[in-house]
Amino acid sequence: MSNTIAVYNFKGGVGKTSTTLSLAYSWSRAFKVLVIDCDPQANLTQAFTDQDHSETLFTITKKLLHNDQPKIEPLEIHPYLHLIPGDFHMTSMESNTEFISFGHIIFYKLLSSIRHDYDLILLDCPTHFGITVKSFIANINSILIPSTPGSFSVSGFKKLLQYLSEVKKDKPLEIIGIFFNQYRKNTLFHQRIVREAEQELGDLILDQRIRESIRVSEANEQNESVYSFTDESAVAEDFLKLSEEIIERMNRVNLDEALNLIKGEKVKG
Numbered sequence: 302m303s304n305t306i307a308v309y310n311f312k313g314g315v316g317k318t319s320t321t322l323s324l325a326y327s328w329s330r331a332f333k334v335l336v337i338d339c340d341p342q343a344n345l346t347q348a349f350t351d352q353d354h355s356e357t358l359f360t361i362t363k364k365l366l367h368n369d370q371p372k373i374e375p376l377e378i379h380p381y382l383h384l385i386p387g388d389f390h391m392t393s394m395e396s397n398t399e400f401i402s403f404g405h406i407i408f409y410k411l412l413s414s415i416r417h418d419y420d421l422i423l424l425d426c427p428t429h430f431g432i433t434v435k436s437f438i439a440n441i442n443s444i445l446i447p448s449t450p451g452s453f454s455v456s457g458f459k460k461l462l463q464y465l466s467e468v469k470k471d472k473p474l475e476i477i478g479i480f481f482n483q484y485r486k487n488t489l490f491h492q493r494i495v496r497e498a499e500q501e502l503g504d505l506i507l508d509q510r511i512r513e514s515i516r517v518s519e520a521n522e523q524n525e526s527v528y529s530f531t532d533e534s535a536v537a538e539d540f541l542k543l544s545e546e547i548i549e550r551m552n553r554v555n556l557d558e559a560l561n562l563i564k565g566e567k568v569k570g
């Protein structure tokens with residue numbers, strides 16, 4: 302049975318898509334991985350492939366809403382890495398009354414029909430905390446939260462945990478933790494933000510940071526992974542270490558514990 306992990310933050314441009322892409326490539330060296338592009342922008346899909354896709358998250362959702370039992374056949378990026386592509390039309394689902402009522406059941410059906418085929422299922426989520434994100438959160442095990450030193454605040458993180466806790470779930474959501482992306486280690490400002498975050502949130506901050514590197518944008522643009530560049534890429538090493546740290550951390554802190562950890566803390570804006 303696979304572990305299902307959403308890469309989510311309600312802040313935009315923090316590296317949700319780039320992280321999903323790199324973790325997927327990294328883990329697919331050892332595990333069978335499925336990636337679901339939940340974002341109607343479909344940036345992740347475009348980063349994987351320029352191919353057209355007849356079956357997307359939208360077409361699958363539509364069939365499930367009509368009570369069809371679609372045979373779900375994700376796109377093969379390579380034998381250990383599969384993708385359910387994103388689709389702009391998914392935006393229309395956010396105002397579909399049936400999806401609003403039954404989205405969590407639809408995604409339960411979707412995930413239960415495929416989760417036995419994979420070791421890990423990774424979800425690249427849109428920024429908007431709408432029905433799509435909530436319905437997936439209701440059905441997954443864990444959440445990984447990318448942040449950047451420039452956009453991070455403890456109060457923002459606390460608000461995010463509160464949003465997440467309002468989603469009804471059968472099992473507690475595991476908080477894998479927050480990690481800092483686009484980190485510049487020689488910048489005093491970045492050092493201070495990370496130090497303060499670690500002081501306030503302790504174990505919820507992952508040790509590994511991802512440096513700022515043009516390689517990330519180049520990889521996205523060239524349908525490649527950061528690991529495919531022939532020169533030694535430091536940012537690829539960062540992502541590899543992050544993927545190892547996450548595997549080690551899995552099943553450590555659930556959402557209630559995370560909320561308790563920050564409860565009563567002096568919150569900084």
Ligand SMILES: Nc1ncnc2c1ncn2[C@@H]1O[C@H](COP(=O)(O)OP(=O)(O)OP(=O)(O)O)[C@@H](O)[C@H]1O
Binds near residue numbers: 316517
């Ligand atoms: N470590 C990094 N170094 C340099 N650029 C980065 C890094 N991580 C991400 N980027 C760039 O920052 C931009 C935003 O990254 P990305 O699309 O992964 O964020 P996102 O959170 O998925 O954004 P959105 O909220 O639009 O979905 C992209 O242009 C990406 O190439």
Ligand SMILES: [Mg+2]
Binds near residue numbers: 317
């Ligand atoms: Mg994105």
